[in-house]
Amino acid sequence: MVALATADVCLAAERRWQTGTWGVTTTTVKHRNVRRYVIETAALRLEVEDTSPGPRRPIDAVIGASVTFALERKTVYVREVPGGERKLRVTKKVKQLPGRGPKIPTYAALGGGHLVRAVSREGRYVTLEDGSIWEIDPVVWFETVQWEPLEQVTVRSIPEQDGFVYELDNTSEDAGAPARYLPGPQPQH
Numbered sequence: 001m002v003a004l005a006t007a008d009v010c011l012a013a014e015r016r017w018q019t020g021t022w023g024v025t026t027t028t029v030k031h032r033n034v035r036r037y038v039i040e041t042a043a044l045r046l047e048v049e050d051t052s053p054g055p056r057r058p059i060d061a062v063i064g065a066s067v068t069f070a071l072e073r074k075t076v077y078v079r080e081v082p083g084g085e086r087k088l089r090v091t092k093k094v095k096q097l098p099g100r101g102p103k104i105p106t107y108a109a110l111g112g113g114h115l116v117r118a119v120s121r122e123g124r125y126v127t128l129e130d131g132s133i134w135e136i137d138p139v140v141w142f143e144t145v146q147w148e149p150l151e152q153v154t155v156r157s158i159p160e161q162d163g164f165v166y167e168l169d170n171t172s173e174d175a176g177a178p179a180r181y182l183p184g185p186q187p188q189h
């Protein structure tokens with residue numbers, strides 16, 4: 001058993017990990033629950049499905065959110081937080097035309113003067129006073145979970161880091177957090 005676990009860890013370390021964005025639908029096929037997901041990069045659009053037997057927690061896929069994955073033939077391995085990975089079966093692989101990859105949503109109100117309205121229980125999402133919702137880089141959830149309503153925030157663009165192109169700078173706490181703007185239907189906190 002120890003040898004098998006060690007082999008799995010070694011294989012995971014050797015995978016060619018890359019970043020894309022999520023699209024997701026849940027559907028029933030032939031009287032069984034099959035969760036289907038879409039992963040997009042600038043070069044590929046992958047349709048994948050989770051056919052794991054028995055009741056299994058769905059992948060926490062937020063449309064437009066970043067996903068770290070490795071593609072190996074007809075299998076996609078998705079990194080999950082914390083640690084671990086999920087094995088999915090590729091059902092369709094389409095090459096993207098240049099310039100047709102996933103679009104990064106833009107936020108028009110860059111700068112200071114923002115206030116924290118709410119922070120999710122684990123620090124993953126921050127809502128500002130204008131109703132904008134931000135997904136935070138998992139590396140700094142331990143900081144954002146401590147942010148309080150009405151603390152002052154500056155929103156700025158940053159060079160892309162694992163799919164995060166904005167930073168929420170909590171000027172009240174002197175703490176910055178790489179973030180992703182989530183327009184449209186929002187995740188449940």
